[in-house]
Amino acid sequence: MSRADLLLRNARLTDGRLVDLGIDGGVFIRIGEDLELDAERELDARGRLTIPPFIDSHVHLDAVLTVGEPRFNRSGTLLEGIEIWGERKQSLSRDDVKHRALEAIKWEVAQGTLFIRSHVDVCDPELTALRALIELREEVRDLVELQLVAFPQDGIYATPGGPALMEEALRLGADVVGGIPHHEPTRALGERDVHLASELAKKYARPLDLHIDETDDPNSRFTEVLAWEAVEGGFGSRATASHCTAMHSYDDAYAFKLIRLLARSSINVVANPFDNTVLQGRFDTYPKRRGMARVKELLEGGVNVSLGHDSIMDPWYPLGRGDMLGAASLALHVLQMSGEEEIGEMLELVTNRAARTLGVEDGYGIEEGRPASFVVLDAPGTFDALRLDPARLWVVKDGRIVAETEPSRTTLYRGGGEESVDFSRNPEGSL
Template sequence: MKKKFINATIYKHDHASEILVEDGKFVAIGNNVGEADETIDLQGRLVLPPYVDSHLHLDYYFTGQDDKIKNESGTLFEAIDLWNDYKKGTTKEEMKERIRRAVHDVASYGTQFIRAQTDCTDPNLTGIKAALEVRDELKDNITIQVVAFPQNGMYSYNEEGKSGRDLVEEALQLGADCVGGIPHNEWSSEEGKESVKEIVRLAIKYNKLIDVHCDETDDVQSRFVEILNAEVMKQGYGKSTTASHTCSFGSVDDSYAFRMMGLFRKSGINFVACPTENLFLQGRQDTYPKRRGLTRVKEFVDHDINVAFGQDSIVDLWYPAGSGNLMNILDNGLHATQLMREQDFPRNFDLITYNGAKLMQIEDRYGLDEGKPANFIVLDAPNPFEAQRRRVECLASIRNGEYLFHKKSPAYETELDINRQTK
């Protein structure tokens, strides 16, 4: 069955207004694309590839509403300590239910691709096993990459005779897609460096992608991104590597930063920033001026260094809010990083679409191109600028040519009787 979507504004297809879909794939994108069995009039609305959440902790979803534990300081490190106790005793079925609810939540806003940071510092690997099962159960509608993430450290964690490093490897053997790490949470800088080297070694051994929580701190001496970049550059593994957060890189001096950006371009390493979460978590020990904890997103964009945005958390011990709506993440990120120049608006949606697909290495099956799976979303706006300016809703999410959901466009009363008297 052929479906034709007409009267569309198509992202990065400036002179096209029609999409033809058959057997779950894009057959043609252009004008006068041919006959179809069904025609859907999009009435000038914006078509994007689906949202990509490049960094999300599905296994932590809504743990922040448990009255038994509270992050009183609001800091990253207290949250890590609280989670270490909270997760003990959680069953796989409980974890699966939490992950499913999280996926349903974010998918309702138009996300179809998720990189799920999943804690593996648990001797039973409960979260990893749950995430892998949900990944496979939902694969027809949602693409999930599972990161084996040692939240408590590869070397600073050791329980029941298993180190965090051992558990990362076990998770990879079970089928996790990416090697994770958190070098700034190891007990010493030497162990942090060793963890980075081991991350790269494991990734090459098991042919996995890399995604490291890197320098998520205000400490300008935390420069593990430099070590990570050097290690993957030596191995030619930069394009398969993502450095998430890199908050301290936003505080380092310019001479160091610009030297490093040249090396980042040389390696091809990717970056993820989490605007809302790091705005909330960082700068806790600052008075004023208070740092806001974001890496140099604008400079990455200007220097053609791949960078994407992620939600990070939804109502957990690290972050008390969040919904999974990447339009909100984009809006906060654009304000915080000042990406509102004339040249920015036409490309800003890359931060929650194409750039995330690039670091997930799914470009062969992602995007608005003929022959690729017909996965796309429809926003309630006539163009990218209006969509960003008004933070519009996602009206439809289409997967392999079929609706995951379809909402009615909001209707508002626009007439105002200026002569009406109010008592």
Template sequence: MKKKFFNANIYRNDTASEIMVDNGRIIQIETNLPKCVEEIDLQDKLVLPPYVDPHLHLDYVYTLSELGQEGAGSGTLFEAIELWPKFKETLTVESVRRLAMKGIKDEVSQGVQHIRTHIDVTDPNFTALKAMLEIKEDLKETVDIQIVAFPQQGMYMYKGGRDLVEEALKMGADVVGGIPHYEPAREFGDKSVHDIVNLALKYDKMIDVHCDETDDTHSRFVELLNALVLMEDYGTRTTASHTCSFGSADNSYAFRMMDLFQKSKMNFISCPTENAYLQGRQDTYPKRRGLTRVKEFKESGINVAFAQDSINDPWYPMGNGNMMNILDNGIHLAQTMSPEEIKTSFDLITYNGARCLNIQESYGLEVGKSANFIVLNESSVYESIRKRVDVLASVRNGDFLFRHKEMAYDIPLNL
């Protein structure tokens, strides 16, 4: 049955205000469309494609509070990694599933419909991976989940880590992951990057590497990753996550590399809140922000997206799956709030993330695509971001996943 959503302010579309849906797909986006049996008034609110969280650790969510333990006292990435095995010992398929479902509910209830999750496979029992493969299938009508085979303790730092990544790919993981800056020496970091690309080619998988998540400007694994995928013409299927050290690199090196990034078309993900918390820990002042060069990437046409990364785990005690909060922090830290930049800021948590996940052919508010979108509690992009508004409704395949009453902002004050 056809239905029409009308009176909408559609993101990046100044000419249409109505969306007609049939059998879960968008069949028209126009104004003054024909009457339908079912018509939904969107009350002049801003309509976006669903939020995308392209980097989340669903096997870690809520482990900090759940186990009643403290996180890294130093607040550093490397201490948190060292603490993780103690947490991992207590995990079961059931516990991972229960907490991951809680994290997914956090995100979906706030407008996310696409998640890429990094699952630790440096575990011969594949406890977390088994749980996540089940969840992915169980929730496919509600949220799309991509699973990264991620060796949290390293392909070589953890004995047999490389083979565990390969086995995880055979079991059904969608993406090859890695963490070259955590390997015991540069030689092994380089070797892991070669392994990542070779495994992706062998199994026809995408790539998403925790790459140079450090303030150390000598950490330049992104250069090797980019070179390999450039030569294999695999850049559009590759993502470098974090690349914090690139935010500290000198301009001569950075701009030479950005020219190569443009050639490879590799994607980047920045995790603003988490890396602002973790990085710069050894700095006094000036103190680094922890972000990669988001502003320069955008200006150079290099795809970059924002992500949550963690929710209440040993790395990051905060987080709640609210992508508006991630966007707000990210554009502040990256200093991307000119009038022109604000107009397309939502790309950082929608379209750009979709490109990282390689779902851009099916994602977005266009005729022929699935009728998946969210409705924000404001009418304009600027006011939505300024007020950090909530998601009023999330629509998937033309049906509501949820729908809230409008939140009132014009509250009379007795002054």
């Protein structure tokens, strides 16, 4: 009989198959029904949904858990959030950044996220946050794969010495080149922001991921500039446009022209439902814009889209706990993607599609020979995973259980007796 470190029985895959997963040496060695393996540890998933780990395509770990410091964002706007962060980052220290970021990483991992792309503000001349997170990136490899984006929060050209700081950030070890063209003082400087990011990406052989058109202004059109850079520079899926909220305000003629260009360029789009829905439309009375990129139309047009959490208790978004399934659920509602196939697609936006955004798809997924990283949800399928916000029964990274959650239990008392309520559909239940 073959040997395995771990055997997970009765795992329900997203295609409905019920299989056993045999794991040894950190990889899936066998996947099939009724496997005969001698395992050091055996678990029974009892038909619960088993998926590749969640991926957070966009978050700001340098700013997490700073809500109210030094003050609360009273207007709830993106611009006031940037002002508050400008004040808070004056007191950043290595230990401050690492302590807060590690706590948020633990939250994400406990809920099944094992890949994170974090944007890091590099407008600080000392690059304090970046240096701290580069250290942390190595220290948390047992929990999560962390990618760091050199992000010029105040604008590359709006920041004194901005281009040099971007280059220094890449020399120090930032994994991805960022940008923020819509926040530059002029449109011309915004275009230069995109072009410089592209040049640095070529020079240092790094992917691109820019905050772009994060505004309600329908005249903000830098996404097309990035898409064309991706075409001419051959970046393809190694380029990402994050936010793209102005797309919600574009007229249809321009929006669908842009979507065709995005599909041609093969770049990714990342939407961030928590922040996008809270921050955008703040200057509207009624009707209020939802402030999300046109995710449904992008997917229909052949563009890869994934989701990020963006903020976790910071000046831009005061709530959140690092739950990517929660991000998918919110996006489902805001985007009105409630059709049967669309609900299943929402799970893809925080798993397989996000793997393409981060460029990790070759080492991702429940397939023999690939790293044995996965999540078992306390739900029978994708529909109920989005409906119930289920417990993450086991989170496994490279064959090791890194988190385990006991499902909650609810008891209903009625007529002198008691019964368990698990929120599953029970059409034959007594009235």
